[in-house]
Amino acid sequence: MTTQVSKAPRRTGASGLRRGEGAAGWLFVAPVIIILGLFLFIPVLMALWVSFSDWNGRGSPLSSSVDFVGLENYAAVTTGGGLAERNFGISLRNIAWYVLLVVPLQTALALFLAVLVSRAVLRGRGFFRTAFYFPSVTSSVAITVLWLFLFSTTGVVNEVLSWVGINGPNWFNDPRGIFHIGFGAVGVDSAPTALGDSGFLGISWWDWIAGPSVALFAFMLMAIFTTSGTFMLLFIAALQNVGIELGEAGMMDGASAWQRFWHITLPQLRPTLFTVLTLGLIGGWQVFEQIYTGTQGGPAKTTLTPAYLSYQAAFQNQDWGQGSAIAFILFLIIIFFALVQRWVLRERPVSRRRAAQYQVKGQKP
Amino acid sequence: MTVTAVGDTAVVTEPRAPRAVRTGRATRIWGQVLLYAVLIVLALIYIYPFLVQVATSFKTDAEAAADPISLIPTVFTWAAYELLFSRSDFPLWFMNSAIVTICVTLGRVFFVSLAGYALARLRFRGRALIFALVIAVMAVPGVVLLIPKFLVLNQIGIYDSYAGMILPLLVDAAGVFIMKNFFESIPVSIEEQARIDGAGTFRVFWSIVLPMARPALITIIILSFQGSWNELSHFIVSTQSPELTTLTKGVASLASGQLSQGSQYPLKLAAAAIMTIPVAVMFFIFQKRIMNTTQGALKE
Numbered sequence: 001m002t003t004q005v006s007k008a009p010r011r012t013g014a015s016g017l018r019r020g021e022g023a024a025g026w027l028f029v030a031p032v033i034i035i036l037g038l039f040l041f042i043p044v045l046m047a048l049w050v051s052f053s054d055w056n057g058r059g060s061p062l063s064s065s066v067d068f069v070g071l072e073n074y075a076a077v078t079t080g081g082g083l084a085e086r087n088f089g090i091s092l093r094n095i096a097w098y099v100l101l102v103v104p105l106q107t108a109l110a111l112f113l114a115v116l117v118s119r120a121v122l123r124g125r126g127f128f129r130t131a132f133y134f135p136s137v138t139s140s141v142a143i144t145v146l147w148l149f150l151f152s153t154t155g156v157v158n159e160v161l162s163w164v165g166i167n168g169p170n171w172f173n174d175p176r177g178i179f180h181i182g183f184g185a186v187g188v189d190s191a192p193t194a195l196g197d198s199g200f201l202g203i204s205w206w207d208w209i210a211g212p213s214v215a216l217f218a219f220m221l222m223a224i225f226t227t228s229g230t231f232m233l234l235f236i237a238a239l240q241n242v243g244i245e246l247g248e249a250g251m252m253d254g255a256s257a258w259q260r261f262w263h264i265t266l267p268q269l270r271p272t273l274f275t276v277l278t279l280g281l282i283g284g285w286q287v288f289e290q291i292y293t294g295t296q297g298g299p300a301k302t303t304l305t306p307a308y309l310s311y312q313a314a315f316q317n318q319d320w321g322q323g324s325a326i327a328f329i330l331f332l333i334i335i336f337f338a339l340v341q342r343w344v345l346r347e348r349p350v351s352r353r354r355a356a357q358y359q360v361k362g363q364k365p
Numbered sequence: 366m367t368v369t370a371v372g373d374t375a376v377v378t379e380p381r382a383p384r385a386v387r388t389g390r391a392t393r394i395w396g397q398v399l400l401y402a403v404l405i406v407l408a409l410i411y412i413y414p415f416l417v418q419v420a421t422s423f424k425t426d427a428e429a430a431a432d433p434i435s436l437i438p439t440v441f442t443w444a445a446y447e448l449l450f451s452r453s454d455f456p457l458w459f460m461n462s463a464i465v466t467i468c469v470t471l472g473r474v475f476f477v478s479l480a481g482y483a484l485a486r487l488r489f490r491g492r493a494l495i496f497a498l499v500i501a502v503m504a505v506p507g508v509v510l511l512i513p514k515f516l517v518l519n520q521i522g523i524y525d526s527y528a529g530m531i532l533p534l535l536v537d538a539a540g541v542f543i544m545k546n547f548f549e550s551i552p553v554s555i556e557e558q559a560r561i562d563g564a565g566t567f568r569v570f571w572s573i574v575l576p577m578a579r580p581a582l583i584t585i586i587i588l589s590f591q592g593s594w595n596e597l598s599h600f601i602v603s604t605q606s607p608e609l610t611t612l613t614k615g616v617a618s619l620a621s622g623q624l625s626q627g628s629q630y631p632l633k634l635a636a637a638a639i640m641t642i643p644v645a646v647m648f649f650i651f652q653k654r655i656m657n658t659t660q661g662a663l664k665e
Contacts, residue, residue, distance in 0.1 A: 024566035025489030032480040032536045033495065036502055038521075039533035043513030044505070050516065060520060116404055124404075130652065131408040134415070137648045139595035141613045142637040145620045146418050149433070149630050156417055156433045225411070286508040289597045293617040307508040314512050315602070324512050331509045 051324035061320070073321035074329070081202065084313075084322055089201030090301050091309045097212040098305070099284040102223050107276050109228045111269075114235030115261070129236070133229035143226055144293040148172060151218045171218045175300035177210025178217055213302030219290055227283070231276045238272035239265070274345045278338055285334050306330045415641075422446070422635035429630045445635035454607065455636065458615035462594060462640075465530050465611060469593040472535040474585050478578060480536075481544025482570050486553070496545070502538040508598070515602040529603045530611075534593055540585050547581035548574070580654075587651055591644050612640045 046061065054069045055061040077088040117128050135143065150156045151171035158168030183189070191206030199205050212220060242265055266273075288307040291297060297304035297312070306326055314323025416436055421429050422445050424438040432439075449455040483489070484496050514533060515524070523529040555577075559569050575582070597613040604610070610618075616636045 020566065021487045022489040025483045025487035025492065028479045028483035028487065028566075028570075029495055031476040032499070032541060035476075035532065035536040036498070036538065039514060039517060040502055040505065040510070043510060043517040046516045046520070047513035050512070061516060062520070113407070116400065116407075119400065122400075128404050128408055131411045134645075134648070135411060137591060137644050138641050139597070139613055139644070141595075141597055141617045141620070142641050145616060145633050145637040146414055148620060149421065149429075149634060150414055150417070152433075152628070152630070154430045154433060156414075159434045229411075282506060286506050288508050288511075289617075292597070292601065293620050296621060307511075310508075311511055311601075315515075320512065327509045327512055331506060334506050 047324045047327065050320050051328055053321055055320050057314075057318040057320055069321070073325035077322055077325055077329070078201070084319075086202035087301070087304065087309055088306070088326060089203040091304045091306045092201065093203055093208055093210075094212065094216055094302060095285060095287065095305050098216060098220055098223075098287065099281060101212065102220050102284055103277060103280040105220075106224045106227050106231060106280055107273070109224060110231035110276065111235050111273075113228060113232040114239055117232075118236055118239045129232075132232055135226045136229040138226070140226075140289040141293050143222060144290050147218065147222045148294055169214050172215045172295055173299050174214035175298075175302045177207075177213055177302075179209060179211030181214075182211075213299070215295060215299055216303045219287070219294070219303060222290065223284070223287070227280065231280070234272055234276055235269065238269050242268045270345065274342070277345070278341055281337055281341060282334055285330065285337070306333075418634045418638055422631050422638050424631050426629060426631060430628070442631075445631040448632055449635055449639070454610065454615060455639075457608070458610050458612045459639075461609060462612040464527070465534075465596075465600075466590060466593045466643075468527075468531045469534045470586055470589040472531070473537055473540055473589040474582055476536055477540035477585055478544045478575065478582065479570070480541045482548050482574060484541065484545045485548035486556070487566065499538045499541050503542065511598060511602050514599065518603055525604050525606055525609060527609070530600060530609065533603070534596065534599060537589065537592070540588065543584060544578070544581055547578060551577055583651065583654060587647060587654070590647055594640075594644055616640055 050061050051073055052068055052070060053061065053066050054072075055066045059065065076082070076084045078085060113132050117125055117132070122128075151158075153168075153170045155171075157171070161168040191204060195204065195206040195209070200208065286307050287305045288311065291303055291305055291308040292311070295303045297308055307330065310323045310326040310330065312323075313319045313326060417434065420436045420438060421433065423441050423443070425440055425442055425444070428439060480499075484492060484499075518524040518529045518533075523532070551574075556569050556573055559573050564573070595613065596611075597617060600609075600611050600614045604614075616633070619633055619636055
């Protein structure tokens with residue numbers, strides 16, 4: 001009966017129990033459909049139109065006075081050669097460093113915490129888990145306010161650094177790139193001509209390799225601090241499902257704890273690793289609220305992110321076309337990297353080289 | 366190689382074979398000491414900032430700058446809290462956040478479980494398509510929606526109103542997903558019985574299914590409460606008048622110094638501490654469940 005009904009759904013009649021299910025079904029999902037449609041699908045379509053238009057924020061973007069300008073807005077931020085392109089370039093530089101450093105570090109830290117609190121014998125497990133997770137429940141506004149205090153010139157972090165003789169920087173007002181600081185320490189203070197004269201998106205290569213500024217670095221530490229707890233929970237759940245038999249077999253074979261973790265536990269965590277990396281990547285590209293609350297893109301635009309730039313272009317400079325164009329480019333970038341990651345971390349058969357490695361290992365006495 | 370096997374941890378101090386067993390035991394004890402030392406230092410790093418936050422909110426401005434790290438103020442003062450509650454819009458912000466959070470949470474629980482039930486149990490044309498769309502929605506990065514949301518709110522004339530703040534948050538695709546999964550996991554027989562007794566679809570849903578769904582509903586309540594209380598970006602693009610400012614938006618303006626002179630750290634940290642209290646209380650009440658739901662909700 002079930003198959004029959006699902007194949008040819010009947011409105012009324014034959015099946016008494018299933019009477020009116022079609023209507024009820026639609027009625028039940030109607031609120032969700034209406035709200036998602038009204039505040040998600042239509043908005044995205046409207047913004048797509050705005051990104052191809054010259055709407056200036058006055059009146060309705062759908063009125064007849066608004067003109068289609070093709071790819072003009074997209075061109076302005078990617079090849080225009082003006083301030084718009086430079087700002088977009090700077091924001092991409094900042095967020096690229098941010099994602100590149102935050103995603104691996106938060107994943108590694110979350111996994112490390114999960115392994116620590118998942119030890120078979122551990123007193124105070126609940127306490128430690130709660131401690132590591134708590135920062136995740138606070139709002140980004142509250143945590144940013146706290147961070148501004150901790151990393152102020154006379155703040156807690158600099159106080160602690162002074163104990164070991166380090167004179168801490170004025171974190172959120174320091175636009176120097178951390179790699180530039182590093183180059184400076186080995187005597188390279190200005191751009192070699194090869195890197196200084198050419199560049200990409202209006203930024204010289206020398207500025208691309210500056211790394212995150214000290215200010216952005218403080219935000220990165222905050223991201224790691226607030227997300228590691230959530231991801232730790234995912235890893236804890238995954239670790240509970242990892243069979244201990246394999247690990248014990250590894251012990252018999254004389255594998256060290258590190259070898260067992262690397263060759264036996266980690267491969268089994270691959271699906272969770274994928275989830276955590278993907279969530280981290282998607283979240284990383286979207287940094288907005290922290291910047292809005294904390295630095296508004298400063299100092300010297302070194303905490304400007306694409307999301308904040310998009311907001312600023314539209315809501316503050318009334319350049320809605322460019323703001324929307326930036327948002328859609330960001331959207332494409334996020335999708336692109338999510339797919340790349342999916343491809344890189346896909347399940348694949350063991351390569352011949354890998355298989356050969358296992359052979360050699362197995363034959364050792 | 367043998368030593369490492371006995372040692373159980375990667376750290377092996379004495380590689381000589383005859384003393385392997387004794388070294389193994391010593392290594393294990395040192396391993397334990399090291400483990401707890403690392404855990405305690407880490408826990409301190411994760412918790413201390415919040416202790417400092419509360420402590421600093423009771424300090425004077427001068428002391429907050431001079432001695433940021435101590436947990437006991439030399440001069441204990443309520444000045445920051447008095448200023449917040451009697452001479453600023455803070456109570457208004459708090460009320461707005463409370464209104465929005467309560468409406469959003471109640472609305473979400475109802476709509477999301479309705480849709481989840483329909484997608485899990487009711488057979489109707491287009492069900493698979495709708496579910497696919499809900500999943501697709503989950504993949505849209507929220508930050509891309511800032512400008513679009515403003516455009517639509519403006520177009521339909523609910524920009525800068527409670528309706529504009531609440532309606533778009535009423536539905537959450539992830540919630541639909543969680544409820545659908547839950548309803549699929551409970552046996553269908555009780556509902557069938559009620560249907561045979563002649564109960565209508567909504568009645569079955571309301572008085573039979575929903576009471577059984579308590580664990581999943583609590584998950585939805587936690588997620589919606591936390592999500593809407595901590596929400597900022599939606600309120601930035603949906604409101605502009607001071608009367609509709611929420612806690613997140615108000616405290617963000619405090620932080621960027623739009624309303625205050627000087628650093629005023631005790632004031633800002635007091636505001637941040639108060640806005641953390643509701644989610645912290647929620648967290649400690651449902652602690653066990655949160656630790657498990659986050660796993661369940663996000664697990665593939």
